Amino acid sequence: MTTDSPISAGDARLETNGRSAHQIKPEGFKPPKATHRTQHVLPGFHASLGITLTYLSLIVLLPLVALVLRPWEAGLDGFIRTVTDERVLKALQLSFTTAFWAAVVNLFAGLIVAWVLTRYEFPGKKIIDAIVDLPFALPTAVAGVSLSSLYAPNGWVGSLFDPMGIKIAYTPIGIFIALVFIGLPFVVRSVQPVLAEFDAEVEEAALTLGATPMQTAIRVILPSLAPALITGFSLAFARAVGEYGSVIFIAGNMPYISEISPLLIVIKLEEFDYAGAASVAIAMLALSFTILLVTNFVQVLLSRRGRA
Template structure:
C-alpha cells in the first residue's frame, strides 16, 4: 500500500510538466481578453449602429478606398524593400568585421527609439524640395516629400530594424560547414547562397517581412509630416480614421478600422501559410 501510494504521489507530482500552468494560463487569457479581445470586440460592434449597408457605404467611399490602397500598397513596397536591404545589412553585420561595426549595429535600432513624429520631421526636412537631399532630386523631376513616394520612404525607415533583427540571429547560428561542403562539391557562391543558405533563412526573412508590414500598415506619426495628406493622393488610412474621429463620425472611423483589420488579417494569414511552406521546403 505504501509503495502504491508513493507511486501515485510520484505520478501526481510529475503530471504537470510546466510549473504553475493553470496560473500562467489564467494570467495569459485575462491579459489577452483585457488588452486585445475586448477592444477588438468594441471595434467590431461600433459600426453596427449604422447597419451593414451603412458600413459598406463607409468603406467603399472613393476617399476611403484610396487611403486603404495607399496604406497597404506603400506598406507592402516598403516591407519588400526592407526584406532585400535588411538581409544585406544583417549579412554584413554577421559575416564581416570592420571598423565601426558596433556603431552600425546600434544605428539599426534607432528607428525603434526615435519618436515617430521626430522621424517624420527629419525625413521631411531632408526630402522637401528645399531640403538637403530634395534640392538635388527636384531638378531631376523626382519628388519625395508630399507624395506617395514619401510615404514609402517613411515606412522603409521605420521597418528596417524588424528585418535585420529577425534575420541576424539565424545567420549567426548558420553552420558554415555546409557552405564549405557545397564549395568542395563545386558549387559557386551564388549557387551556395540559393541552395544552402537561402532556404534556411527564408522563414526568418518572411517573419521580418511580416513584422515590417504590420508595423507599416498602422504607422501614423512619421508619415503625416512627409505625406502631404492630400485626399485621394497621399492620405493614409490611419489619418483618415483620426479625421473621422475629429468629426465625431465614430461609426465611420470604426468601419475604416475594421476594414484595415480584415485586410491585415488576410495578409498575415497568407504570410503565415508561406512560412509553413518555407519550413517544409527547408526541412526545418
C-alpha cells in the first residue's frame, strides 16, 4: 500500500475539481491516478474496511442469516408450534425470570461493591478490586462444576440448607445462584468509573445546603448513577439469559422445571431438529433484543432529563 505525497494529493484534488493542473506540473512529473483514496489523508482505508467487512460477513452475518432463515422450514406454523410448545415456553420463562432476578440482586450487590471500592480505603482493596473480574476470567465450565459441588446437598453451602429442607443445586435456585456469579462484575464495572469520577464539589454543595450524608447519597449521587446502573443491569441480564456453562451443571435439567432455553437448543440439535433449535434461538434473541430496546429507551428518557 502506498501513500501519495501531499503535493500529488493536492494535484489530484485540483483535477477532481475539474480544473487543469498542467501548467504547474514540473517536467517529467507523472500525476498519480486520482483514486478516491486520495480523499483520505491517512492510508489504508480500503484495505482495513475490506478486511473488516469480509471478516464480519463470514464470521457473524452469514451464520446469523443461516440462523434467521432456518426456522421456517415447516412454515410459520412450524415455528409457532415449536416456540409455543409448553416445554419451550417453560424453558424461556425459566431463563428470563432467573436472569431477571439475578440481575436485580446484582444491581444492589454490585452497587454496594462499587461504592465500597471507590469510597473507602481498606487493606486488601486492590486485590478485592481485581478479584471482582474473576467471573469474566474463570471459564464457565469451571464455575459450573464448582458451584454445583458447593450447593449440592452434601456440598459446603448446600449442606447448611439441606437440613432445612431447602434444595439449591438441581433446582431453579441453583440456576439463579450461577447467574448471580456471572453477572456481578457487569454492574460493578459499569458503576465504578462513574462513581469514581463523581464531582466532589457537587457532594459538598449538597452538604452546605444542609443535606445529611444519607440524603446526599440518595438524592444527589444515586440519580447520577442511574444510567450506569441500567447499563450494568441490562448487560448482566443479557449475559444471564444466554448463559450455559456455569448453569448447566447446577441446573438439574429437569424438563418443565429446571431446563434452561440454551439447553433446549442443545437437546433439539442432538435430535437433529435444526429448525426447532433455530426457532428457540430466534425466540431467545427476539426477547433479549426487546429487553435491550426497552432499557435503551429508558436511557434515552433519562438523558433527555439531563441525566446522561
